[in-house]
Amino acid sequence: MHIPDGFLDPKTWGTLTGVSAGFTGYALYAAKSKLNEKVIPLLGITAAFIFAAQMLNFPVAGGTSGHFLGAILAMVLLGAWPGFLVMVVVLMVQCLFFADGGLTALGANIFTMAVIGGLMSYYLLMLSKGALGRSLSERTSLLTCTAVFSWISVVLASIACSFELAISGTVPLGTVLPAMVGVHAIIGVGEAIITTVVIAVVLQSRPDLVDAYSGPPELGKRVAREVA
């Protein structure tokens, strides 16, 4: 999904660069109170972690392999805006040092993977978590929504990517959309499983590290049950 240079026309990449710059500027402003010198090492190492985790490929079918996006994971763990900024850093380094995604397409790639596949999916996740939370426990509703919206995030990102390519006249929409969405519907299942398992394990051992979780720590509950 990392679009290289030359695949988008100037009006598409120009617009999306502007949109992504706006989001990034707002993110720096919104997360300003949180971005002290204590969290910068944490964000840097999380960025390195997402980078490394993207190297654990899982094969899908017929030779294509998917690596995961990590946007939902970053946001559930760090919160929306710090997670967004980590994704921007990852995409920036991938672009400058791995030529993975182009320079003029950087704005478009941030838009696809960090705005559509990230922020939008994350806020939908938090909305439905709130709705589910009325009948289910916080842990169950968070994990259910993480599973569903990690899948949705990958599929939405692939739809956005297809539209960007089609609007630029690089590929016809009618053929690229089903192909991209089909492949990413499968990749999304892997993304959903990995993200959910990671959040479940982190909830078990360090619930304080999950930003989207506000409930009582599991261990605390167990102790409380045993004391009672």
Add this chain to the structure above:
Amino acid sequence: MKHDYIDRYSKLESPVHSLDPRAKAIALFALIVICVTTPPRAWWAFCVYAGVVLIIAAASRVPVSYLLSRVLVVLPFILMVAVFIPFMHKGGTSYDLGPFAVSSEGLLVLWNVAIKSTISVSCLILLSSTTPFPDLMHGLERLHVPSFFTTVAAFMYRYIFVIVDEAQRMKRACESRNFRGRWIWQARTVGYMVASLFLRSHDRAERVYQAMCARGFDGTFPLQRESSMRAADYVFMSVVVLIVLTGRLAVLWK
């Protein structure tokens, strides 16, 4: 993994390596933007761009085989577009290729993405293999990229190979127990690996932060040597931009 995994060959000595990161970044970014906005039928302009890239590559003394292997990352994308070409019937002459009819319009699209992405990727690879990561980040910072990004990226650079090593150790441990990660339902196990990778990375981040505080960290990285733009840097920058712009504008006049 070697610690220079990200910016291999960036510590060689050559005329290109000794240029200021800002001069290289501005010149190559300008080349990319100009190249991407060139109409596909401007054949001569692309020859000029490719010529500039080849001259810089030759002057940089980075092994050709390494550059070629890195440029290959765009190949899957070009192939993807090539697959869709037969479905494009926007008009123009078409050529019969067995079961498919390929329109000249479609071929033009393929040429357009192939040449532009190859030239742009070569520029980015040349930049990262002739400039050490910390120097480039510092250069970007002085070009007014917010220091938040450059500082976070600096940490990322410092720890990426440590964490990738950790990931590879875990992968090796899995493989030695006959786990190959072949099917999608095995993504669960990958999930456990990623989770413990995160917890270990987080512990490491906390230890690193405490160690850095003990050594007087205040949120910024002091630089050992301050680079400044010299005459050679201005010359390089303006020569590259001028040649490329001439190539681009020559097309307009024709």
